Amino acid sequence: MRQIYLDNSATTPVRPEAADAMREVLLSDYGNPSSFHSLGIKAERIIKEARRQLAAACGVNEAEVIFTSGGTEANNLAVKGVARRHRKRGKHLITTRVEHPSVLNAFRALETEGFEVDYLPVDREGLVSPAEVIAALREDTLLVSVMHINNEVGSVMPVAEIGRLLKEKNPQTVFHVDAVQSFGKLPVDPRKWQADLVSISAHKIHGPKGSGALLCREGLLLEPLFHGGDQEQGIRPGTENTAGIAGFAVACRLALRDREENYRKMTGLKKYLAAEIKRQIKDTSVNGPEEGAAHILNVTFAGIKGELLVRFLAEEGIYVSTGSACHSRRPEPSHVLLAMGLSAEEVGASVRFSFSALTGREDIEYTLEKLEPAVAALRRMTGRKK
Amino acid sequence: MERIYLDHAATTPVDPRVVEAMLPYFTANFGNPSSIYQEGRAAKKAIEESREKVAEILGAADTREIIFTGSGSEADNLAITGVAWAYRKKGNHIITSAIEHPAVLETCKELEKHGFAVTYLPVDEYGLVAPEAVRDAITDRTILVSLMHANNEVGTIQPIAEISKIVRAKGVLLHTDAVQTAGSIPLQADELGVDLLSLSAHKFYGPKGVGVLYAKKGTRLHRLIHGGAQEGRLRAGTENVAGIVGLAKALELAAAGLEETVPRLAELRDYFINKIFSRIDHVKLNGHPTRRLPGNINVSFEFVEGESILLNLDLEGIAASSGSACTSGALEPSHVLLAMGLPHETAHGSVRFTIGKDNTKEQLDYVLGVLEETIARLRAISPLYREQRGRKEK
Ligand SMILES: Cc1ncc(COP(=O)(O)O)c(C=O)c1O
Ligand SMILES: Cc1ncc(COP(=O)(O)O)c(C=O)c1O
Numbered sequence: 001m002r003q004i005y006l007d008n009s010a011t012t013p014v015r016p017e018a019a020d021a022m023r024e025v026l027l028s029d030y031g032n033p034s035s036f037h038s039l040g041i042k043a044e045r046i047i048k049e050a051r052r053q054l055a056a057a058c059g060v061n062e063a064e065v066i067f068t069s070g071g072t073e074a075n076n077l078a079v080k081g082v083a084r085r086h087r088k089r090g091k092h093l094i095t096t097r098v099e100h101p102s103v104l105n106a107f108r109a110l111e112t113e114g115f116e117v118d119y120l121p122v123d124r125e126g127l128v129s130p131a132e133v134i135a136a137l138r139e140d141t142l143l144v145s146v147m148h149i150n151n152e153v154g155s156v157m158p159v160a161e162i163g164r165l166l167k168e169k170n171p172q173t174v175f176h177v178d179a180v181q182s183f184g185k186l187p188v189d190p191r192k193w194q195a196d197l198v199s200i201s202a203h204k205i206h207g208p209k210g211s212g213a214l215l216c217r218e219g220l221l222l223e224p225l226f227h228g229g230d231q232e233q234g235i236r237p238g239t240e241n242t243a244g245i246a247g248f249a250v251a252c253r254l255a256l257r258d259r260e261e262n263y264r265k266m267t268g269l270k271k272y273l274a275a276e277i278k279r280q281i282k283d284t285s286v287n288g289p290e291e292g293a294a295h296i297l298n299v300t301f302a303g304i305k306g307e308l309l310v311r312f313l314a315e316e317g318i319y320v321s322t323g324s325a326c327h328s329r330r331p332e333p334s335h336v337l338l339a340m341g342l343s344a345e346e347v348g349a350s351v352r353f354s355f356s357a358l359t360g361r362e363d364i365e366y367t368l369e370k371l372e373p374a375v376a377a378l379r380r381m382t383g384r385k386k
Numbered sequence: 387m388e389r390i391y392l393d394h395a396a397t398t399p400v401d402p403r404v405v406e407a408m409l410p411y412f413t414a415n416f417g418n419p420s421s422i423y424q425e426g427r428a429a430k431k432a433i434e435e436s437r438e439k440v441a442e443i444l445g446a447a448d449t450r451e452i453i454f455t456g457s458g459s460e461a462d463n464l465a466i467t468g469v470a471w472a473y474r475k476k477g478n479h480i481i482t483s484a485i486e487h488p489a490v491l492e493t494c495k496e497l498e499k500h501g502f503a504v505t506y507l508p509v510d511e512y513g514l515v516a517p518e519a520v521r522d523a524i525t526d527r528t529i530l531v532s533l534m535h536a537n538n539e540v541g542t543i544q545p546i547a548e549i550s551k552i553v554r555a556k557g558v559l560l561h562t563d564a565v566q567t568a569g570s571i572p573l574q575a576d577e578l579g580v581d582l583l584s585l586s587a588h589k590f591y592g593p594k595g596v597g598v599l600y601a602k603k604g605t606r607l608h609r610l611i612h613g614g615a616q617e618g619r620l621r622a623g624t625e626n627v628a629g630i631v632g633l634a635k636a637l638e639l640a641a642a643g644l645e646e647t648v649p650r651l652a653e654l655r656d657y658f659i660n661k662i663f664s665r666i667d668h669v670k671l672n673g674h675p676t677r678r679l680p681g682n683i684n685v686s687f688e689f690v691e692g693e694s695i696l697l698n699l700d701l702e703g704i705a706a707s708s709g710s711a712c713t714s715g716a717l718e719p720s721h722v723l724l725a726m727g728l729p730h731e732t733a734h735g736s737v738r739f740t741i742g743k744d745n746t747k748e749q750l751d752y753v754l755g756v757l758e759e760t761i762a763r764l765r766a767i768s769p770l771y772r773e774q775r776g777r778k779e780k
Binding site for chain 2: 022036039102109201210238240242244321
């Protein structure tokens with residue numbers, strides 16, 4: 001059976017080039033990067049080269065790249081690291097209601113440690129207003145954390161504008177951007193955003209799972225999540241995942257090489273899929289802004305259960321999801337769609353299609369072929385007329 | 387030039403069979419384990435099968451006792467910080483030893499800044515913690531004892547099972563950092579009588595960047611990383627599926643090979659030690675003569691710097707390590723050797739050779755030759771050594 005993978009926001013297959021690089025490191029370059037001997041130095045060099053590539057890709061210095069076990073750890077390190085390290089300066093933190101659970105739950109944990117958190121609302125399109133961020137600022141605001149691209153609906157937050165206004169008003173306040181969904185798709189530019197911290201993850205760009213990074217402005221002090229050796233300047237101790245880091249670098253290089261072309265291509269696919277869904281299937285609505293991220297399309301099919309549609313399509317070899325993968329095991333309604341003002345019923349009827357550079361027009365066509373009858377069947381099941 | 391790797395305590399080469407087991411999870415089975423459809427389920431299944439394997443090998447009663455982490459260091463931190471905050475109401479006292487890995491020591495030091503009291507037990511000249519010292523240190527405020535199973539530098543194996551009886555009788559939790567023993571010697575959490583145990587895949591021919599914390603059912607833990615519901619909600623983050631599969635495969639292979647490797651490595655170790663003593667003078671064996679890891683040889687060569695020896699060995703294709711760690715750019719003598727009572731100079735002259743499953747007697751003979759030559763050459767230019775010789779000749 002044909003397999004069409006349209007859940008690239010959850011994770012992506014590793015590129016053969018990245019898998020080859022990892023295989024090579026696993027088999028040959030096994031030294032401990034902290035060892036003094038040649039094998040250790042070789043491993044250290046692999047990490048240094050990966051660091052150089054990622055730094056160049058984001059326009060930061062090499063010393064500003066801290067490798068982690070993924071986007072979740074990077075987000076936790078950023079959010080908790082700032083709050084705990086600078087708590088003497090204040091206890092107020094700002095984020096939005098539509099962040100990834102790895103940001104939201106880090107903030108909730110900080111609330112139990114005595115911090116005060118403002119979770120800003122978003123509009124119908126899933127966007128936070130820069131003016132509201134500024135209005136929420138207090139003298140003792142330590143941190144503002146806003147994601148770049150939302151993983152469920154693809155809204156692109158105005159992070160550059162938030163950064164500019166924030167630093168004008170309150171230069172001491174640290175700015176963190178979760179760029180896990182945008183890295184490799186849109187330019188990730190901490191300097192331009194005036195972001196002090198930016199999280200990225202390899203497995204969303206055809207790199208391995210368990211490998212990510214936090215970009216941390218030089219001079220900004222963070223409280224580590226855990227303690228031990230001197231790896232990653234002591235901010236992130238533990239023997240480095242050399243293979244995962246090497247795979248991340250290769251994936252990054254390839255993602256950036258054809259970034260604009262791939263982005264244009266995905267924009268076309270998204271527009272086509274959205275238009276065809278609207279044309280072919282009644283009572284559907286697209287969630288998130290029209291001009292949202294090219295790789296994410298979130299659609300509500302009135303009268304169906306999104307979870308059932310996901311299973312139905314999976315039977316046909318088409319893989320989509322109801323939202324964030326971390327959620328999809330528990331049938332909890334999406335906090336993102338709820339925050340955008342959808343009713344519980346609408347939230348339950350929503351499905352996310354997400355593309356990658358490897359997605360082709362024929363994949364979308366095949367999906368459309370199966371989608372209309374699937375939705376129709378589900379609507380019949382629930383007694384609703386098409 | 388043939389490369390001879392004698393630094394298996396630092397890390398091990400990944401077994402090609404482990405790499406083969408990992409590769410499909412990069413490409414064919416790349417799904418997100420949290421996804422509900424087939425692709426995700428295959429990844430989830432791989433993780434759960436790995437968890438079952440690890441649980442069985444470690445003698446865990448329940449697969450939920452196995453938590454995958456991003457390293458051995460993270461597992462140590464999760465155990466210690468996790469218990470400290472979860473049991474804060476019960477008490478604030480933690481007991482550990484002076485020779486632990488930095489992942490334990492630095493974590494304990496950090497907790498001291500947050501109102502915890504930590505006792506760092508001393509060790510004897512062999513690196514052993516006295517069980518009675520543990521008993522004497524326990525107070526009614528003690529919530530956790532964390533003692534490593536075997537030391538990474540000198541290979542001394544602690545009497546954890548014996549210590550467990552004391553600790554458990556007092557109703558205190560026991561954590562052991564088994565990063566050096568997992569895959570090296572038989573290891574069963576239930577037999578050791580520990581509540582928490584950490585290990586790291588790259589020490590037993592698995593990949594770097596993946597570890598395990600075994601946490602006995604009923605042990606409460608505060609999380610280090612919040613987010614999704616992965617790992618029984620104890621460790622958020624999209625799982626390193628390939629790494630987890632690699633860890634389980636490596637542990638399985640290691641466990642299956644122990645019966646053969648333990649005596650063979652111990653024999654090679656003793657052969658190497660005896661040869662060093664017969665061919666080189668002014669040497670001292672660091673660690674315990676018998677209660678030591680099968681692959682560990684740690685010796686101090688007086689009148690020379692460990693670093694110089696290593697540099698020379700490396701030029702001859704031999705990888706070993708020294709008893710010093712580069713902390714913030716400065717060469718510090720090992721805290722382990724100092725805790726065992728070695729003077730600074732002796733600690734600085736120490737070298738650790740750690741043998742692995744693929745090393746041969748021929749390789750060791752070659753290393754011995756190079757070592758003998760190197761030491762002689764370095765001593766010839768050592769004023770201290772010449773002084774000593776001069777004294778003797780008088
Ligand atoms: C926006 C966003 N942030 C963070 C993460 C977490 O990254 P990781 O899966 O590497 O832990 C994800 C993906 O799961 C995400 O989509
Ligand atoms: C005894 C001991 N504990 C913990 C660790 C840390 O494990 P990892 O290297 O996976 O962070 C090591 C190895 O570096 C070790 O030898």
